[in-house]
Amino acid sequence: MSDDGRQNNGSENVPSRQRKRFPGISSRAYEHPADRSALVALRKLSGFDTVFKALSGLLPERSLRLLFLSDSVRVSDQQFTHLNDMLRDACYILDLEKVPPMYVNQDPQPNAMCIGLDEPIIVVTTGLVELLDEEEMRAVIGHEVGHALSGHALYRTILLFLTNLAVRVAWIPLGSIAIMAIVTALREWFRKSELSADRAGLLVGQDLKASMRGLMKLAGGNHLHEMNVDAFLKQAEEYEEGGDLRDSVLKILNVLPRTHPFATVRAAELKKWAESRDHQRIMDGHYPRRDEDKDTSVSDSFRESASHYATNIKTSKDPLMKLVTDIAGGAGGLGGRVRRGFDGFTSTPERNEDEPPAASN
DSSP: OOTTOOOSTTOTTSOOSOOOOOTTBOGGGTOOHHHHHHHHHHHHSTTHHHHHHHHTTTSOHHHHHHHHHHHSEEOSSSSSHHHHHHHHHHHHHTTOSSOOOEEEEOOSSOOEEEEOSSSOEEEEEHHHHHHSOHHHHHHHHHHHHHHHHHTHHHHHHHHHHHHHHHHHTTTSHHHHHHHHHHHHHHHHHHHHHHHHHHHHHHHHHOOHHHHHHHHHHHHHOSOGGGOOHHHHHHHHHHHHHOSOHHHHHHHHHHHTTOSSOOHHHHHHHHHHHHTSHHHHHHHTTOOOBGGGGGGOOHHHHHHHHHHHHHHHHHHOOOHHHHHHHHHHHTOSOHHHHHHHHTTTSSOOOOOOTTSOOOOOO
16 A cells, blocks of 8 residues: 555555655656766757667567567466556556556566567566565566666667677677677666666665565575675675775676676665665655656766766775775875785786885896
8 A cells, every 4th residue: 555545456465554655756866876867868869769769670679579478477457466566556656657568477587677669568587576575576666667767678678689689790790899889888877777776666665674685685595594684785895895906807897798786786775875865855755856857957967977976986995996096196106006906917926115126137
């Protein structure tokens, strides 16, 4: 039952606790700064979506819809009714007028996605449905509805198409390189969009513990009795600040092929946002409205994004980010720190900064 006491088709699977609703909420309210600035810039380009969709005529959207219609189970009042209740409730809370169709696809791998060019569709796998409890699943469905509200489905579909295309033309060197450059850029944007959608999931579920549990299960499976949220978040701290410059480079290389951030990172980011003033203002009813989107300033969004990254770099405990901060601050002795940071990539023994070079014979 949401804030107005509306019943969700009488399903016993839907908790009767009250959850706040956000009439007219703009996706800008929960979008990650990097995600938001990119999307605002795209939306400001006159006719961009029209041209983009025209150029995307090769995308097999009809094929995708027919595939899920013929080989998956469509969520409805007759099938997976508890998921249908949660989907309708998520759209009600985020004030998404048209409820996107949702399908359950037989796949043991836990996953969910929101795709489509003209109209988004949501797909969840049986592995995910079997892994999560009701409140955890509510956060995931809210996550996907957040993608739909933000307009992510279009770019997600193109990312899937280009990823498949890159595999098919891998034998053409220049073609593969060109496509993979676009795929890499889209993946970087999509990782940021996942952080945005996690926030939307929290706004829908309004249960931080459930969101945390869901992310832990994606990382470690259905063994909650063996896991601990605080210890899981501690992993995120260790991941960020541990190691040396070699580890910083390896982190970048590890994340490049991924469409999603690592689970511990997502959990830490979501907890940080849940405790922020921005989140509290939304819960208090103070948030940007959709009817104000047309007045959004591109330059303001870029400035906000730049400020966000500058703050993150300054406060980051990652060795590479700390080095960047020191360089910007003019710290001395950086040469030795860089050599020590990458010690192990080369067999050259480390020499003290103040030690003179060994005499040659």
